[in-house]
Amino acid sequence: MSRSPSVIRQTIVTPIILIVVLLAMAALSYQFGSRAFNRTAIEMFINIMVVVGLYAFVGNSGLLSFGHISFMCLGAYMTAWLAIPPVMKSMTLKGLPAWLLHTQLPMWVATPISGAFAALFALIVGRIIMRLSGIAASITTFGLLGVVNNVYSNWDSVTGGQGSIVGIPPTMNVWIGWLGAAAAIVTAYLYSVSRSGLALRAARDEAVAASASGVDIVRERLVAFVVSAFIIGLAGALYAHFLSIVNPGSFYLRTTFIALSMLVVGGMYSLSGAVSGVVAMSVLIELFRNLERGISLGGFTVGLPNGAQEIAIGIITIVILIYLPSGLTRNREFSWRGWPLQRRLAQPVQTALKETN
Amino acid sequence: MRFIKALRLFGILAGVSALWLTPALAANEIVVGFATAASGFMQAYDKPAQDAALIRIDEINKAGGLLGKTIKPVFADTKTDQAEGAKAGLAVLDQGADLVIVSCDYDFGASAALQAQAAGKVSFFLCAESIKAGIPGVGPFSFSASVLAAVQGATMSEWAYTKKNVRSFYRLLDSWTVYNKGICDGFDWMLPRLKDATLAGSDTFKNDDASIASQITRIKSLPKEPDAIMLCTMMPGAVAAIKQIRAAGIKSMILNGSGVDGSYWMNAVPDLSNFYVPVQGSVYGDDPNPKVNEFNKKYKDVTGGDPSSQYVYPGYVLIDVWAKAVERAKTTEAAGVVAELEKMTNEPTLFGPRTFTKDIHHQNQGRYLIVDTEAGKPKVVDEWTISQKIPVDYLISK
Numbered sequence: 001m002s003r004s005p006s007v008i009r010q011t012i013v014t015p016i017i018l019i020v021v022l023l024a025m026a027a028l029s030y031q032f033g034s035r036a037f038n039r040t041a042i043e044m045f046i047n048i049m050v051v052v053g054l055y056a057f058v059g060n061s062g063l064l065s066f067g068h069i070s071f072m073c074l075g076a077y078m079t080a081w082l083a084i085p086p087v088m089k090s091m092t093l094k095g096l097p098a099w100l101l102h103t104q105l106p107m108w109v110a111t112p113i114s115g116a117f118a119a120l121f122a123l124i125v126g127r128i129i130m131r132l133s134g135i136a137a138s139i140t141t142f143g144l145l146g147v148v149n150n151v152y153s154n155w156d157s158v159t160g161g162q163g164s165i166v167g168i169p170p171t172m173n174v175w176i177g178w179l180g181a182a183a184a185i186v187t188a189y190l191y192s193v194s195r196s197g198l199a200l201r202a203a204r205d206e207a208v209a210a211s212a213s214g215v216d217i218v219r220e221r222l223v224a225f226v227v228s229a230f231i232i233g234l235a236g237a238l239y240a241h242f243l244s245i246v247n248p249g250s251f252y253l254r255t256t257f258i259a260l261s262m263l264v265v266g267g268m269y270s271l272s273g274a275v276s277g278v279v280a281m282s283v284l285i286e287l288f289r290n291l292e293r294g295i296s297l298g299g300f301t302v303g304l305p306n307g308a309q310e311i312a313i314g315i316i317t318i319v320i321l322i323y324l325p326s327g328l329t330r331n332r333e334f335s336w337r338g339w340p341l342q343r344r345l346a347q348p349v350q351t352a353l354k355e356t357n
Numbered sequence: 358m359r360f361i362k363a364l365r366l367f368g369i370l371a372g373v374s375a376l377w378l379t380p381a382l383a384a385n386e387i388v389v390g391f392a393t394a395a396s397g398f399m400q401a402y403d404k405p406a407q408d409a410a411l412i413r414i415d416e417i418n419k420a421g422g423l424l425g426k427t428i429k430p431v432f433a434d435t436k437t438d439q440a441e442g443a444k445a446g447l448a449v450l451d452q453g454a455d456l457v458i459v460s461c462d463y464d465f466g467a468s469a470a471l472q473a474q475a476a477g478k479v480s481f482f483l484c485a486e487s488i489k490a491g492i493p494g495v496g497p498f499s500f501s502a503s504v505l506a507a508v509q510g511a512t513m514s515e516w517a518y519t520k521k522n523v524r525s526f527y528r529l530l531d532s533w534t535v536y537n538k539g540i541c542d543g544f545d546w547m548l549p550r551l552k553d554a555t556l557a558g559s560d561t562f563k564n565d566d567a568s569i570a571s572q573i574t575r576i577k578s579l580p581k582e583p584d585a586i587m588l589c590t591m592m593p594g595a596v597a598a599i600k601q602i603r604a605a606g607i608k609s610m611i612l613n614g615s616g617v618d619g620s621y622w623m624n625a626v627p628d629l630s631n632f633y634v635p636v637q638g639s640v641y642g643d644d645p646n647p648k649v650n651e652f653n654k655k656y657k658d659v660t661g662g663d664p665s666s667q668y669v670y671p672g673y674v675l676i677d678v679w680a681k682a683v684e685r686a687k688t689t690e691a692a693g694v695v696a697e698l699e700k701m702t703n704e705p706t707l708f709g710p711r712t713f714t715k716d717i718h719h720q721n722q723g724r725y726l727i728v729d730t731e732a733g734k735p736k737v738v739d740e741w742t743i744s745q746k747i748p749v750d751y752l753i754s755k
Contacts, residue, residue, distance in 0.1 A: 034447075034448075035450075035451055036433075036445075036447040036448045036451065039440075039443060039447060040444065091493070091753060091754075162533075162535070163463070163464060163489070163535045164439075164463070164464045164467060164494075166471065166489075166494055166495070242440075243440060243443060243468060244468070244471050245439065245467055245468060245471065247439065247464055249464075250439060250440075292434070293434070306395045306396035306400075306434060306436075307397075
């Protein structure tokens with residue numbers, strides 16, 4: 001039997017292209033952008049991490065999840081607990097255990113721990129949620145978001161409640177943002193080409209046939225849930241270092257719907273779609289914010305009225321989805337025509353079940 | 358296909374346009390950066406105070422400027438978003454701001470203030486009333502132009518005890534924001550200091566509760582109606598709560614924080630009486646200081662409308678005290694300005710004295726005017742300053 005090249009060799013061009021393009025963006029931003037623009041770039045990289053994490057679950061399992069931003073909250077607050085100097089923690093977060101109050105870890109250590117914490121939580125909660133299918137699972141994840149938000153908003157002694165907690169060292173820059181996005185893309189890619197990812201996609205497309213072929217659907221979904229929670233937990237940790245303050249309100253409905261719309265606009269079932277959706281929306285948002293600030297022509301400043309940006313983004317999202325219902329990348333992956341043995345990451349099969357998604 | 362090509366072109370243009378450079382700085386100007394909300398719900402609080410600050414800047418420029426230079430205001434919209442707030446702070450810093458003025462609420466202003474602190478510049482919260490808006494929540498170069506919420510709660514309870522012989526209080530807290538909790542923290546601190554005053558009961562509700570019927574039932578089932586209800590709440594839920602309290606036939610005095618100042622909402626509760634609010638200055642035209650009434654007229658000329666609430670005034674005070682500190686320090690360098698601000702003790706301003714020390718960059722004591730609303734008409738009836746300052750440790754520990 002001839003030895004066919006491994007799946008990784010055939011499909012690795014996709015994550016390479018994505019990572020290289022993002023590196024180019026990071027370099028351009030660092031070289032030519034103002035400080036405020038660099039912050040927009042970092043925000044975009046963190047959004048890429050969130051949406052790629054969301055893709056790792058939604059794209060592979062076909063279940064829409066409204067609750068993944070709760071993992072961002074868990075990751076961000078764990079980083080806050082680990083990275084804030086003990087002097088500041090002892091004043092405001094008196095309910096934390098003494099060993100945690102006296103610890104201060106650098107970003108490189110605190111970030112993976114935060115991701116692992118979110119993944120552990122997903123493992124425990126997912127064992128129950130992943131037994132559900134279709135809309136029931138989606139609504140349950142919505143409930144998860146509500147529970148986490150409520151607990152974090154009210155457990156004053158441990159999370160500072162609804163007020164913000166400050167003091168996380170502001171150690172983020174464009175390069176670390178790019179590194180985070182690259183790590184997220186690599187993790188999601190490796191999961192997608194793994195045996196578990198393939199089994200889950202089989203279950204997404206034809207649940208009955210997959211189950212009959214021996215795929216344990218609940219277990220595969222749980223793996224996807226945990227992997228996506230880890231990625232999004234990392235994103236939360238980096239977000240905390242980016243903003244230096246955390247607040248439960250930043251990890252609730254608004255962020256959830258922005259992340260979901262970026263994923264859907266880009267293409268829900270492809271890794272390239274996840275990244276393109278974020279890049280496209282971020283560029284559009286920044287363009288409209290610049291237009292709101294105004295362009296000076298001679299002595300006058302011509303600009304859109306404040307608030308026009310949100311309306312414009314909404315209209316553009318609708319228009320894109322009218323003409324390209326499966327998103328900007330139409331669920332295909334980026335590949336390079338010159339790459340030998342090219343094969344794309346599998347796209348979803350057209351089945352009758354598709355309507356239920 | 359053409360659509361996608363057009364999208365790609367659009368995207369490239371958008372990306373390029375986002376990289377435009379920032380304008381240059383003139384040598385005879387002092388730049389003041391406003392990283393405030395021009396959209397989103399914080400705009401309702403930030404814009405009035407900002408307009409008042411701009412009036413003071415205009416007055417200073419007309420009188421010859423600050424240290425002989427013109428004050429130039431620059432603006433960046435935070436869009437009532439924390440991440441945008443940080444960017445807005447950076448945007449004004451990049452335009453050479455020596456002072457960064459941030460949103461009226463700690464949670465929304467902190468991200469811009471932290472950027473200013475990291476850049477070694479003074480930051481000033483337009484009207485934040487939480488103890489965190491200053492040293493504990495930002496850093497040693499951060500200040501707030503308003504008075505702590507706790508002072509409002511303490512002022513109303515002490516005034517009602519002393520001037521109206523109130524002896525039994527009922528504490529009704531809206532647990533939505535730290536501002537509300539701050540008012541009730543001040544009340545809690547003052548109550549043990551009022552001899553023979555009792556707490557008839559205590560309850561909580563949430564700002565967006567449509568009905569507070571159960572809380573009202575508990576008040577009505579007390580053996581005796583409390584003399585006063587300390588209502589620690591703010592817009593928009595305050596209106597419904599007040600309406601329901603009066604509709605249930607509860608005639609107790611209602612004591613409030615400054616958050617409910619203004620007559621714009623009183624149409625919803627017709628003939629409201631026995632209702633008291635502490636304010637730094639009166640927007641109703643009857644302030645005992647005629648200069649305040651003149652300011653109200655000037656505000657109306659500049660913006661086209663009367664000040665809607667007393668939250669306009671801290672904006673004016675902000676520029677006033679900062680400009681004085683800059684004149685005394687003869688520099689806009691943060692260290693010098695902060696040192697001069699920390700020397701201010703009962704510094705007179707149009708809206709009450711201001712004191713800053715190296716322990717607290719906020720007001721833990723303040724002169725408040727008491728506004729009494731009878732039959733739906735608010736007017737100033739008295740003035741009160743609490744007898745002791747509220748200790749900083751108490752405030753931080755809450």
